[in-house]
Structures are given as C-alpha cells and as structure tokens.
Amino acid sequence: MKHALEFYFDVGSPAAYLAWTQVPRIARETGTEVEYRPFLLGGVFQATGNRSPMEVPAKGQYMVDDLQRFARRYGVPFAHSPHFPINTLALMRMALGLQLRDPHRMVPFVDAVYRAIWVDGRNMNDPGTVAAALQAADFDPEKLLALASDPAVKDDLKAATQEAVQRGVFGAPTFFVGQEMFWGQDRLDFVKEALS
Amino acid sequence: MKHALEFYFDVGSPAAYLAWTQVPRIARETGTEVEYRPFLLGGVFQATGNRSPMEVPAKGQYMVDDLQRFARRYGVPFAHSPHFPINTLALMRMALGLQLRDPHRMVPFVDAVYRAIWVDGRNMNDPGTVAAALQAADFDPEKLLALASDPAVKDDLKAATQEAVQRGVFGAPTFFVGQEMFWGQDRLDFVKEALS
Structure with missing residues (x-):
C-alpha cells in the first residue's frame, strides 16, 4: 500500500511557503496523494520549547539569504516579509475550517x-489587509471571519496542533511518509526518495 | 581569481563531522583549496544566542535520524555520541595549535x-580516553596537552572564534566562498555550486 504525503504547514513560515510551491510537483512526480495538515506553529513552539530561527539575529539574517537561494533554485517568487512574525491564529483557523467544511476551497x-x-509583502497582521487580500482572491471575508470565530473550528485547530506535537513535530514544514518524519523544505529530496 | 573554500568546524558538532567527510571530495571535484578554520562552537553560541538543536528534546531526537540519513547518503559511518555534549575547548586548542605549528598534522x-x-562513541570528555585515542593515532598526548595549555594558542582560538562571530557565523559547520556564507552540512550542494 502506497503512503500519502502528509504536509504540516502554517502560513506564517517562509520555509513552509517554499515547500507549498514544491509539494504538488513532488506529488505528481511520485503519483502520491497529499494530505494537507494545517496547524498552529506558535502552539508547537510553545509546547516543544523550539523557536523561530529569526529570533537569533545572526541566524535570522542568514536564513533570509538561504530562503532566497532555494527560491531561485525552485524558480518561485519570494520576498521575506517586512511584517514578520505574523500572528496566524485566525488564518490557520480559516484554513482548517475550509478544509473541513468546503474542502475544495482550502x-x-x-x-x-x-x-x-x-510574495507581495502585505501586512496580514492587519484585519483590513486580510479582508482585501481575501476579497481579491474571490473569498467572502465575512464568512471566513465567522469560520475563524466558530468554537468548533477553534477546538479543531487546537486538537490538530496537539496531535502534531504528539507525533514529534517541532517546526514547519513537517512531512510524514508513513511513520517517517521529515522537517524542512530542504528535506524535500528525502521526502521524494521516501515516496519513490 | 578562484576562491578557496573556508571551512569552520568544531569537533563537537556531528554535522561538522559529516561535512568533514565530504569536503575533500568537493575540493577535488571543483579544483579548490580548503582553508580549515578551527573555532569554538560554544563560544559562538554564547556570543550569538544560538544553541544546539539537541537542546530542544523533540528536535534533538529528529536530528539524530536526520544525521543518520545523510550518513547513509554519503556512505560514511556515524553513531550519535552517547557522551554529547562534548567539551571541545582543549581539543580545538590542539587543532588550532597544530595548524599553526605543525600544519601537516592537523x-x-x-x-x-x-x-x-x-564513529567509535568514545567519551572524549575523559582525559584518559583522549590520551589513548591520540596515542593510537600516533600523537604524543603530552605534547598536545602542552599545546592546549600554551597561552598563545588559547588566545589564538579566542581570536579565531571572535573573528567567526564578526563574519556572521552562528553554528557549525559554516563555509565561506569569498563573501558568501553557507551554514550546515546540508548546504554542501550550494557550496559546490558556488565553487563551480
């Protein structure tokens, strides 16, 4: 039986963004189904004691160069956000809520x-900017805000994040191929090997 | 003018060990000279606020699997040290002292x-074990201990570590190709590209 590719992501992680641009290609090349796993990276950091590399100034400066190098290799646009870190709680609730209730829109x-x-460097900490970005992509911001305020969706994101921690997740992006865990967009070659 | 490959390493870092096994091949394949840069990783951690991934339990557990995967890919032996972390101060003083005074032996x-x-899982925190390992490799432990106690060598290691921090180094292994910095044994493909 062929394993699916489980992909844990949070929209606030630039490395998870780069992985997001590559996962469909890897799935296609290996004939694999992707199981998207939205979770809250901040919750995982709190539970595991891990932290963003951006919190160490010398490392943060380097990480931006490193992400740019991978973006060039992948041939995808990338600009480090001037608004980092982004509070992604409402956005990840929307992502998980959509996955559960309107899966084709996730x-x-x-x-x-x-x-x-x-890519566009928008300040997604600002509710007006979020509403404008969603509207431009043909979403109804009111409906998505209602989804993000739904207690059941809130509980689901909490549960998804706790489950990630229980499986050993400490950062984003994280991949599972069966029981094998891979961390980082820079491990997609190992992920592809595991799927092949 | 062709750049050399500058290679910052500390013997206490398993990732730097894996890089150590690959750097001669990359140098050969690209016709590059290697400039070895012994430094003290603990000093860099202190100066930059960075820390070993092993300090986050979930991350540490994963890192061991990750290093094993790379060791298999490289075809080199690797066993995570049961004595980690190793205090490498004396060992790195010996490495730098040899580089300065008996360069072919470094x-x-x-x-x-x-x-x-x-590879062998020896406890190099223990002076007797260090002496036995050095003797088995045809070194005179007494002479190396004298080197590690030499105030000039101590100052040189301090200066080398400070210089690393000033250049932006925050972990090991770190590579420079001209002004371009690369961190991690998992960036050797980018290092090779930069040298080619």
Missing part, C-alpha cells in the same frame, strides 16, 4: 494567503 | 578525534 485560500505574505 | 589529528567521537 488550497486556493492558502495560495492567496501565502502570496499576500511571502 | 588533518590527521582531527580525523582521529572525529572518529573517536562520532
């Missing part, structure tokens, strides 16, 4: 949010 | 130390 939603943050 | 010394720590 990928287009995340596409729009990743582009707004990691 | 690489054989580091080879022996890497093998003791990251």
